[in-house]
Amino acid sequence: EETIFLLCSILDIFPSSIQRHYDGVEDAIVLRLMSGKCNPSMLKKLGYCLALLPKSRGDEDGWVLMMQKIMLSINIQLNDAFQGLEKETIRTEAMRLLLPPGKDPPPPLGGQSLYRGTVDNTMRPEHLQISRISTLILCCCELLTSSYPFQVAIHVLPLIALAKRVLMVDGSSSPGIAYMTTMKQEFFCSELPVLHSHILDLLTSIVKGLGSQLLPHVGSIIRLLTNYIETSTLPELRIKVYAIMKVLLLSLGVGISTHLTDVIVNNSLMDLDERGTSFVAQQKIHPETTTKTSHKKRKHASTSSSLEEQPDKDVSEVEMSPNMASLSVKIAALEALEALLAVKCF
Known part of the structure; x- marks a missing residue:
């Protein structure tokens, strides 16, 4: 950790060195990030350090190249993780936006670090895959929210395409797509x-980091959020959607309120309704699979290593007690309504 702290300090103060x-x-940073051997605190520091690295080149091209390499790495990991869970057209569209036809791909992130054998061999491949995707998304967030001594024109559509690709997966198998084992x-x-x-x-970072640059693409983000909140049941995720909508309203003002009014009002009324039964199902993201999954993971817990149990701990980070969840969603809904009223009445 001391080495990472020193490297971050050098990149902050003497980046050209x-x-x-x-x-x-x-x-070296990517090799460590992708190894599966770091705790969440270390991963965050490494992600921040990687986000600072473009400062050493001192221009926009270095930042754009780093972002493109990270996004392509995320997309490659998603190809394996979502095999059998999404339509081929969605995958193709994301790749088209990330790497337009005729354009040469950049060098892989970290050279060949992702493909070396210096990973934690005690970790199941699926666990390592999720860890890598989560870490790379964190790096994108750091790139979007860190300050740089040069102006950057951010390519928003590829980021939205990645977000859409993940949020559209609900866990159900796509008919006619490659077979996936039940356990996987x-x-x-x-x-x-x-x-x-x-x-x-990541969407929060996009909204906060882009400001007025977001205007040409805000419609795509609103459609994505609207579709997602209509099907999302986990309280912790609904809270984040409300928070993004609130930031959109406060950042872009009355012009955006027209497009968010219906979705905020309708969903807020549902979440604030004490008679509603929506929270009964809010511990599930996919009814057909969640019950079986939790049962199997408890059943095999005694034979799993501590590293293999780590993803379960990650899942619990987005869970609350039902009463706290209900209250937190209500607060988030009210804050979004407050922002909507403030913008409309300004």
């Missing part, structure tokens, strides 16, 4: 709330 060693530093499907379904939570954090 790293320029000659840029590729080696990127390689159950595992990824149990991890979907974690991925959805991280992607909502």
